[in-house]
Amino acid sequence: MKATIDCYFDFSSSYSYIGMHRMRRLAQSREVDLNWRPIALGAIFKALSHGPPDSGTPKGAYLRRDVERTAEFHGLPYVWPEPFPFNSIAAARAFHHLDADDGERAIEWALAVFDAAYAQGRDCSDPAQLAAVATDLGLDGQSLMNAAGSDEAKQRLRSETDAAMERGVFGAPTFFLDAEMYWGEDRIGQIERALEGGGA
Amino acid sequence: MKATIDCYFDFSSSYSYIGMHRMRRLAQSREVDLNWRPIALGAIFKALSHGPPDSGTPKGAYLRRDVERTAEFHGLPYVWPEPFPFNSIAAARAFHHLDADDGERAIEWALAVFDAAYAQGRDCSDPAQLAAVATDLGLDGQSLMNAAGSDEAKQRLRSETDAAMERGVFGAPTFFLDAEMYWGEDRIGQIERALEGGGA
Numbered sequence: 001m002k003a004t005i006d007c008y009f010d011f012s013s014s015y016s017y018i019g020m021h022r023m024r025r026l027a028q029s030r031e032v033d034l035n036w037r038p039i040a041l042g043a044i045f046k047a048l049s050h051g052p053p054d055s056g057t058p059k060g061a062y063l064r065r066d067v068e069r070t071a072e073f074h075g076l077p078y079v080w081p082e083p084f085p086f087n088s089i090a091a092a093r094a095f096h097h098l099d100a101d102d103g104e105r106a107i108e109w110a111l112a113v114f115d116a117a118y119a120q121g122r123d124c125s126d127p128a129q130l131a132a133v134a135t136d137l138g139l140d141g142q143s144l145m146n147a148a149g150s151d152e153a154k155q156r157l158r159s160e161t162d163a164a165m166e167r168g169v170f171g172a173p174t175f176f177l178d179a180e181m182y183w184g185e186d187r188i189g190q191i192e193r194a195l196e197g198g199g200a
Numbered sequence: 201m202k203a204t205i206d207c208y209f210d211f212s213s214s215y216s217y218i219g220m221h222r223m224r225r226l227a228q229s230r231e232v233d234l235n236w237r238p239i240a241l242g243a244i245f246k247a248l249s250h251g252p253p254d255s256g257t258p259k260g261a262y263l264r265r266d267v268e269r270t271a272e273f274h275g276l277p278y279v280w281p282e283p284f285p286f287n288s289i290a291a292a293r294a295f296h297h298l299d300a301d302d303g304e305r306a307i308e309w310a311l312a313v314f315d316a317a318y319a320q321g322r323d324c325s326d327p328a329q330l331a332a333v334a335t336d337l338g339l340d341g342q343s344l345m346n347a348a349g350s351d352e353a354k355q356r357l358r359s360e361t362d363a364a365m366e367r368g369v370f371g372a373p374t375f376f377l378d379a380e381m382y383w384g385e386d387r388i389g390q391i392e393r394a395l396e397g398g399g400a
Contacts, residue, residue: 048258058248058370062383073390170258183262186386190273 003195004033006176008164010041011088011110014067014078017118019173019185020110021076026188030195036099036107038092039161041172048170052085070185071118079121086117087125089157094130094148096156098139105139112137203395204233206376208364210241211288211310214267214278217318219373219385220310221276226388230395236299236307238292239361241372248370252285270385271318279321286317287325289357294330294348296356298339305339312337 007023009016020036027034045051053060064080071078091113099106116122116133123129130148131141147153164174168181175182175191182191207223209216220236227234245251253260264280271278291313299306316322316333323329330348331341347353364374368381375382375391382391 050253050257050259053250057250058368059250062368062370062381065381066383066387069390073393165258168258168262170262181262181265183266184386186384187266190269193273 002031002033003177004035005191006035006037007173008037008039008160008169008175009173010039011091011113011117011124012085013041013172014071014118015185016173017114018067018071018074018076019175019188020114022074022185022188023173023175026192030192032195036095036103036110037160037164038088038095038110038157039164039169039172040089040092040157043161044165044170047165050170077119079118081117081121082123083125086123090127090130090145090148091124093153093157094134094144096160097144097147097150097153100152100156108137109134109139202231202233203377204235205391206235206237207373208237208239208360208369208375209373210239211291211313211317211324212285213241213372214271214318215385216373217314218267218271218274218276219375219388220314222274222385222388223373223375226392230392232395236295236303236310237360237364238288238295238310238357239364239369239372240289240292240357243361244365244370247365250370277319279318281317281321282323283325286323290327290330290345290348291324293353293357294334294344296360297344297347297350297353300352300356305337308337309334309339 005023005027007020009020023034026032053063055061055064068078095106095109095113098109112133113124113130116129117124122133124133127145131145134141134144167176169183171183173183173185175187177191177194180194182188205223205227207220209220223234226232253263255261255264268278295306295309295313298309312333313324313330316329317324322333324333327345331345334341334344367376369383371383373383373385375387377391377394380394382388
């Protein structure tokens with residue numbers, strides 16, 4: 001049976017951008033399905049009373065450099081979106097709205113949002129920017145933004161976020177292969193090894 | 201010119217155990233010198249008001265699993281020392297005492313302490329255990345423990361820890377190749393790439 005990896009990520013997480021691109025490459029070279037699950041990481045941080053380190057701390061300063069170097073290491077373009085971090089709720093709700101009808105379309109959306117934010121530095125908290133991204137994909141940008149504001153889309157994002165937290169997710173990206181949890185793009189090598197072994 | 205990598209680590213850091221073994225393998229296959237620098241990570245955590253997550257949190261629980269899985273991934277034995285974390289000050293001071301006279305001997309000591317803690321699960325905060333580790337290396341265990349308590353050894357550990365913090369170290373292991381800082385054993389692949397490129 002083809003393995004499925006549940007991928008929890010947040011559009012406002014640089015390591016999620018890197019991690020999801022790496023997972024796509026992995027899925028292109030192996031028999032594995034990816035289940036793309038954008039979540040509201042901020043809600044999880046709030047519930048767990050933690051968050052990313054302040055950029056003024058030694059760790060915060062290092063992580064900025066690490067993100068840039070890690071993107072380059074994996075051959076991905078990288079610029080800092082302005083502002084950063086950004087409110088990723090509308091982008092995530094739009095994903096879940098699209099995903100309800102057409103999973104492939106939703107993945108195109110996710111990739112386009114990541115590209116707009118981290119390759120072009122655009123503000124993907126801004127509905128006008130998101131509508132423009134949608135239009136470039138051949139979608140009706142204004143309709144998508146309206147749908148992202150619907151109760152249904154809000155409820156989907158909330159459910160996905162709650163489900164992630166129940167599974168132990170505390171950061172992003174986080175991947176599940178069967179019951180085994182892997183936090184961080186730097187654990188993808190371990191996922192590959194587990195797939196070779198035929199299990200987690 | 202042969203590159204030198206400054207390696208800051210703490211004996212009470214599981215990822216330092218994994219990281220220093222990985223760095224040794226790297227140094228065996230490449231033209232690079234390692235500068236082993238045990239530090240008092242607890243003092244840095246205190247100065248920066250941060251520390252490892254509580255084992256009762258989702259992140260703390262995950263990291264326990266991640267340590268075990270990552271050690272296995274790299275073919276290293278792993279058991280949890282009892283207690284964990286442990287006070288690693290005496291082991292680090294003994295290292296710096298040995299290192300003042302004989303760098304190779306100090307590295308043997310470091311490897312023996314890591315082995316006692318993470319392959320055998322022994323309590324390396326206990327002077328009696330440390331003396332036994334020293335005796336197994338052909339050293340005079342009691343003399344080494346006495347020397348580890350000297351003002352000179354204390355001062356060396358303090359200086360190394362201060363120097364690390366001044367360079368931006370906030371966790372362990374942390375590696376420097378020239379001015380470039382790499383935090384975590386999972387960044388060793390990036391160090392390898394930098395060595396291939398002939399620089400950081």
